[in-house]
Amino acid sequence: MDRRTANSQWPEETADLPSFYSPKSRPHEAPATHLNADTLSLSPLVQPPTTYPESDRGFDATQLPPPSLLSPQFTPPATPSGAATPTTEHVPRGVPVDSSLPTGGCGSKRPRLLETLPEVQCIVRARIPTVTGTEMWLHLYSNNVDTKEHLAIVFGNNIRSRSLDEPREDETEMDRMIRGAYVGRLFPGRATSGMMGTGAEGEAGKDGGNGSSPLVRIHSECYTGETAWSARCDCGEQLDEAARLMSLPSQQESGGIIIYLRQEGRGIGLGEKLKAYNLQDLGSDTVEANLLLRHPADARSYGLATAILRDLGQEEIRLLTNNPEKIRAVEGPNREVKVLERVAMVPLSWKGRGGFKSKEVEGYLKTKIEKMGHMLEMGGMGP
Template identity: 70%
Template sequence: MAGQWRNETGLPSFYSPKTAPQHSESDTDEVPSVPLEDDNPISSHDAAVHRIAGSSSTIQPPPPSLLSPSFTPPATPGTITPSASISSITGASISAASPSFRPARAVPVDSSLSGPESGCGSNKPRLVERLPNVECIVRARIPTVTGTEMFLHLYTNDIDNKEHLAIVFGDNIRSKSLDAPRPGETETDRMVRGAYVGRLYPGRTTSGMMRPSDATPAAENNNNLAGSNSDIPLVRIHSECYTGETAWSARCDCGEQLDEAARLMALPSNKAGGVIIYLRQEGRGIGLGEKLKAYNLQDLGSDTVEANLLLRHPADARSYGLATAMLMDLEQTEIKLLTNNPDKIRAVEGPNREVIVRERVEMVPLSWRGKGGFRSKEVEGYLKTKIEKMGHMLDMETK
């Protein structure tokens, strides 16, 4: 029934496999998952919605004008999924539950080399002349709908007036600029802007940050470890995509990539933590208004690259200097980069390789891996264009 409903309405399927909400053993009002004809259970939330609506005997699909609340927010950080989905990243054993599933690969890269052996493609991305000056002005703990916690860092800079973000998974990744003492501030001031260690609680009076004169400042408790690649954090450089992340667009896989990056970074087996650098450069740098014009051009027959060019924009106008500077502020100078875009590897490293990308972890669409996700003619054309015209390293034979 579920598959039939999706075909009839044309709605995109979920970004990620649904998960049941967390309940304690003492919960007595938990709504059980309801099996459908294709053996895919719907979530207890959806079952409750149908029950409240009075559909006690037959599950009725929502009207075509409604989208499932499972889209908002994406309930994936830390979700337990088969270990095969992250085996190449965390070293967990590969599950044989899905014979069609090929786990994501982590490929060593070295941008100091030239040619195919570098693993960075043949293009020479545009590099910034200097890294911008960035400052983290506030940090806050974000509990997620799955129980995982992350820390949201808000940054200012000296090249634009936008609020760029770093979403940090793990307790050991800290911002130098946030932790630095500021003249005249009180302990309460420090806690309010997020410059504290441990957890906040009612009645707390000190930040727990040691003074510069102390031997080992708490700010030095960073995840800047040397050694095996298991000590290197996962990093995703993600450019804002309102349509794909908020409006459930099936024209791109941006929402799915953000969702999957958060899930991988929040897994308990990922001991090194992770960082999503969220840059406010909508539409590959052209802005939301021009991006919507490009969508109309795509409906008139252009692909995503041709549409940008017809609007007199570059195919990709993004810059990654801010990402490099933010990673340096978080003291992450060796990373594993979640991307299919070879241009990002060298661009994120900075003009003088201030940050080193040790591995590139591919981001294969979930539907290509037999792990849910969604399909549409628009996203298939979008991915095809990124591979053929933008050089993205995404093996279409994995489909």
Template identity: 70%
Template sequence: MPGPDGTRLPPFYSPRPEAGDHSHDGDVEQADFLVSAHNPTLAVEHPPTPSAEPQTQPPPDSLLSPAFTPPATPGTATPSHATSATPREPRGIPVDSTVPTGGCGSKQPQLLETLPEVECVVRARIPTTSGTEMFLHLYTNNVDNKEHLAIVFGGQIRSKSLDAVREGETEMDRLVRGAYTGRLFPGRTTSGLDTTPGPADGQATPSEAPQPPLVRIHSECYTGETVWSARCDCGEQLDEAARLMSLPGNQSGGIIVYLRQEGRGIGLGEKLKAYNLQDLGSDTVEANLLLRHPADARSYGLATAMLRDLGQTEIRLLTNNPDKIRAVEGPHREIAVKERVAMVPLSWKGRGGFRAPEVEGYLKTKIEKMGHMLDMAGLSRGT
């Protein structure tokens, strides 16, 4: 869109889904990194020209060289007869953490002996700028004083702790905290299922949920989500996860578990110090270690407990990190990850996104030192 002086402004978010447009759904099966923020100083100099075919660009050379090319992810090869225009939902790679060859990474995450206790204290409907509706759930817990969130797409996914009757509450109390079925409307006085026209949440039939929901476990990133940092891809991952979950053909719903563990668990202040160390020559892992923090201090027990509260026992996990699979499943495999669904940077697919030396180094470090798997098959051929 043009700016006040007539110049072209860079978009800040991934393309909005259009009804019936699934032309890019297959792209998601190749890797897990996308960013909603574009750095204006890194915007493409020439705007894309209209064309019947999508404009694509090859991945950055630094990540295509033999030294930095990650191992191919099993099961992501695209059949020769398939095309990017074939309408379909994001394809997952089957995984099984109970066997060594299950595609779930080689690390043994430290798991809590028991899951934390969580409670959804309020839920609210959020109409989004893309036209999709979702329900924002706010959770409290017994292990920290932070408010963690679950962003839920699809009315068939409900919270057990939210729906539970609380002593002394009135019907209006239940309506206000979001423990209702159906839709709210002026004058409504009961929390039970209403009979007004419109989509009713919580009333899905088995045929409407043919497979487990898409789930993204997303750790808070103020810099990548709010101030458009080009040092990471967190903002784009959050944005793209929401886009995939709101595609018109997605009948199984989706959940983004938003955990308040900034900077891979070290906090915003320490994360900014790590940024300065990166400018002095360290990579993202080395910077954390120099500050006497683990390379990754995040924990996923709260996410597992929140998913269980939302009634989930099987999920499809949006991630490039195979080691996250076992961590999310919980100490006694309370959750079973049936598939890992990967994503690729928008810029690698020629669909916007951004490029910067910082994010290239960040992705390279994730691949080389943290075991993230990015299957780049076909990207250099413009598919």
């Protein structure tokens, strides 16, 4: 159904959006008047099983972790796993795209692509339990392009790295477990990785069995927005929201991946980015400031992200982005990865679900829409 037809049933009034946001949109049915911690928190993934499936065990069945001393009855109701968790989800809806077509929803520009994809290797993987109850798997990568430590944050248990799982010369089972090349979960006294002779090395990247593609976010490092609480951009909020969406129960089958690239300040580095901030205080917008410092408006590249996605076994993805130009850039020089859908990343404050507002961030979003072609439509979310 055409989205304009689908939205025609809604009245002409729009949500309380910034003045530069022109498209008519469906009003939020129940605008939040305060920050709802339950709505914004990360939903927990399925609790770890107390036993391992035979196909994943690969070690003595008697070597099971001790039972948990915590009971669900003692879980405080306000935590993500408690009774206060909302029963409805804000599930992301994707807009189909096809970069092979001129009108495929991928922007009009031709992004800068590498002739060949970089070589990447996952050095180590570790389980990260988070303060919200969700678990994720942090993968650290090396590459042959730069010396930076790029990362992949993986949600779900079915997405694996090929380069990490490959056996390495003269390593022991303990070596494999220490670098994260194991199946199931680690626990005190475990002696084997559960991978040798089980064929697990060939299972990298398989989905959870429902055939759906994972939700993927390509996120560039932003120290000021993620660590220094900056209200000049929405990068920190975008990172948090991406994690929340990927940990929804409806996403558990397909999983989710955040590729975290160390390209601060759209690729110009933190020092130059801070200079750009001073130029913004002197009256320039974010694009003009970069140009005045003799940098491109956007100096980022995404070849490393494509290579990491391939290492994680992904050939078709749903991309969480407002930038249609990023679609073709992430797909790689020969469409090594195909983007099937683009899912919008709408600011939480625009949806009436908390978030934050500031003069600086509205100017930042205005410039991204007007000068960089970003699309922040409201129609991409559903109950």
